[in-house]
Amino acid sequence: MSLFSRIFNRQPDPKEEIRPLWHRLVGLARDPAWYAECGVADTLEGRFDILSTMVALAMLRFEQDPATIPSSARLTELFVEDMEGQLREAGIGDPTVGKKVGNLVSALGGRTGALRESLAEGDAALAAAMERNVTFIEGGSPECVARKVKNLAVVMTGMPYEHLLDAELQL
Structure with missing residues (x-):
């Protein structure tokens, strides 16, 4: 939506309906359990991995x-x-922001496909997908991440759409 449209259009931005869910997903990705219990690397890469998994x-x-x-x-x-804002905040300049955001969206798409397949195949496949798609510290546990991801997937699957939009999610 253009700036002109935003100023003069009285229609609410359709993204606003989903914003509470976005904030909840970001909050879930920041849960210390991913990092302390499961051994996800507490780095930009590890945090991106968990956030993109939540979005997927x-x-x-x-x-x-x-x-x-x-x-x-x-x-x-x-x-x-959000990713564009994070990159700009980190000092990434205009010439490369678009390409980097494109790479991050591609990673999200890959993660979504990996989750779709591995959730259907079972616990071992999900743990293997987490091992491939999440950055861990030495001794990190893909099985721990897989358990948490599976639990959240079950919660989301059983949740009415309106409740999901209201961000009524717990790990």
Whole structure:
């Protein structure tokens, strides 16, 4: 939406409906348990890995109900906005921000596909997917991350769409 449209259009931004969920997903990704209990690396890469996993789980939940597919696009828009802001804050300049954001969105797509497949295949496949897609410290536990991801996927799957939008999620 252009600046002109935002100023003069009285329609609410459709992303606002999904913003509480976005903030909740960011909060879940910051939960110290990922880092302290499971051994996810407490680095930019490790934090991105968990955040993109949380977003991917929400996107998979949206796939269950075709009426909620627009929410997936809006969630992706918020993801892009946040990643672009984070890169700029880190001092990444304009010439490379677009390419880096594109790479991050591609990683999100890959993570979504890996989760879709591994959740359907079972616990061992999910742990293997976490090992490939999450940055761990030495001795980190892909099985621990897989357990938490599976639990959250089960919660999201059983949750009515409206409750998901209201960000009523717990690890």
